[in-house]
Amino acid sequence: MVPSTNPGEPISGTGEPQRTHHHEVFSAARAGHLDSRLRRFLYRPGCLAERYVKPGDCVLDFGCGPGFFTREFAKQVGETGLVFSVDLQEEMLQILRKKLEPEGLLPRIRTYRCEPDSINLPVDLNGTIDVAFSIFVVHEVPDPAKLFREIAALIRPGGTLYYTEPPFIVSGGEFRDNLALAEDAGFRLVETKFFFVNRGRRC
Numbered sequence: 001m002v003p004s005t006n007p008g009e010p011i012s013g014t015g016e017p018q019r020t021h022h023h024e025v026f027s028a029a030r031a032g033h034l035d036s037r038l039r040r041f042l043y044r045p046g047c048l049a050e051r052y053v054k055p056g057d058c059v060l061d062f063g064c065g066p067g068f069f070t071r072e073f074a075k076q077v078g079e080t081g082l083v084f085s086v087d088l089q090e091e092m093l094q095i096l097r098k099k100l101e102p103e104g105l106l107p108r109i110r111t112y113r114c115e116p117d118s119i120n121l122p123v124d125l126n127g128t129i130d131v132a133f134s135i136f137v138v139h140e141v142p143d144p145a146k147l148f149r150e151i152a153a154l155i156r157p158g159g160t161l162y163y164t165e166p167p168f169i170v171s172g173g174e175f176r177d178n179l180a181l182a183e184d185a186g187f188r189l190v191e192t193k194f195f196f197v198n199r200g201r202r203c
Ligand SMILES: C[S@@+](CC[C@H](N)C(=O)[O-])C[C@H]1O[C@@H](n2cnc3c(N)ncnc32)[C@H](O)[C@@H]1O
Pocket: 025, 026, 034, 062, 063, 064, 065, 066, 067, 068, 069, 086, 087, 088, 089, 092, 114, 115, 116, 117, 134, 135, 136, 137, 140, 141, 142
């Protein structure tokens, strides 16, 4: 299911929150920091997509921000797949659309603005998502237990959740608390990884 720091590893499959941690929402005014060459070097989003996404997949990019990872997921799903890119801030979604439209990727992407405590995707998507990503976002969500339950409902049986958090911002304790919430929601931990910089060809 889940990794600890950088794009780490997945959860597989389909309680109540005891939140002691609080983090600010990453402002859309700083969106440029999320789509830089340095970040591409550090996280290799194309490798992540290649590893977890197949052509034709339905992908959820929860907390997509300005589309740093959505771009690669959209390339990887091809013309027969779809990426549902969800964010709290409409400004982030606008940046994503403006950036990915000239790249010809928008027909493969559906953008949704969600509520702070609910993903708010149409219920007919339940059970249809092959792989969901929550990259560097759960620490900003007020009710992670509810979030994991919602993601579990969206994922098809046997699908995958890839959950990761940023180092220095999210402690190991907070990360483990969130892993427990994901397990309460029905996920089974299949792999964890810790790394600062992904130097491998593949993630
Ligand atoms: C640190 S950014 C990461 C963006 C993207 N995942 C990436 O790694 O490039 C966190 C994103 O999560 C979004 N976010 C924060 N709270 C959220 C919530 N409750 N529901 C959905 N998105 C949220 C923010 O608007 C922001 O775009």
